[in-house]
Amino acid sequence: SQTIHQWPATLVQPVGSPLSLECTVEGTSNPNLYWYRQAAGRGLQLLFYSVGIGQISSEVPQNLSASRPQDRQFILSSKKLLLSDSGFYLCALVGDREYYEQYFGPGTRLTVT
Amino acid sequence: GEDVEQSLFLSVREGDSSVINCTYTDSSSTYLYWYKQEPGAGLQLLTYIFSNMDMKQDQRLTVLLNKKDKHLSLRIADTQTGDSAIYFCADDDTDKLIFGTGTRLQVFP
Numbered sequence: 500s501q502t503i504h505q506w507p508a509t510l511v512q513p514v515g516s517p518l519s520l521e522c523t524v525e526g527t528s529n530p531n532l533y534w535y536r537q538a539a540g541r542g543l544q545l546l547f548y549s550v551g552i553g554q555i556s557s558e559v560p561q562n563l564s565a566s567r568p569q570d571r572q573f574i575l576s577s578k579k580l581l582l583s584d585s586g587f588y589l590c591a592l593v594g595d596r597e598y599y600e601q602y603f604g605p606g607t608r609l610t611v612t
Numbered sequence: 613g614e615d616v617e618q619s620l621f622l623s624v625r626e627g628d629s630s631v632i633n634c635t636y637t638d639s640s641s642t643y644l645y646w647y648k649q650e651p652g653a654g655l656q657l658l659t660y661i662f663s664n665m666d667m668k669q670d671q672r673l674t675v676l677l678n679k680k681d682k683h684l685s686l687r688i689a690d691t692q693t694g695d696s697a698i699y700f701c702a703d704d705d706t707d708k709l710i711f712g713t714g715t716r717l718q719v720f721p
Contacts, residue, residue: 589655591654
């Protein structure tokens, strides 16, 4: 079965510091991978998605970036965090592209102070 | 761009039925989905419906799809306190899903 790991689970970072969130998946090969952000009390915002190694599509221009160095690894980064980057970050995968069920990881709660 | 909209809140009494509504703009969706998010967790797929169907029943869940009006609904029969969560509808787009804003369902005794 497919499993998504995200770490860290929680993170508190000062404004202007760098960020690196990691997502790794198991039980599937060549998945589509996604990064979402959920601000407090808000819906899901799709940030980036990847259909393969080195292929990144950006949905929202901002100070974040994503990379996919390996088939089952997806990394979300920032050089300088803003207060508005606070939120709950979710990684998701699609293994079966026929009916596009997305599996979500447990999330990382980021607080920028 | 494509858009998926939901009402933000719904409050129901335990044992009653809940109906969560969703409207979407994309007429080329193949599947439409309902996801559930419990506090502090990721989303889990509840159910989905193929776009050429108008109804799907799965235990306490009933999904109704009106393609003409681009309206999707999720009915939860005999709502329980464990059903309290945020419910997201989503439709598929090339390589990704478009999620609605989420409806927070609160179940009170």
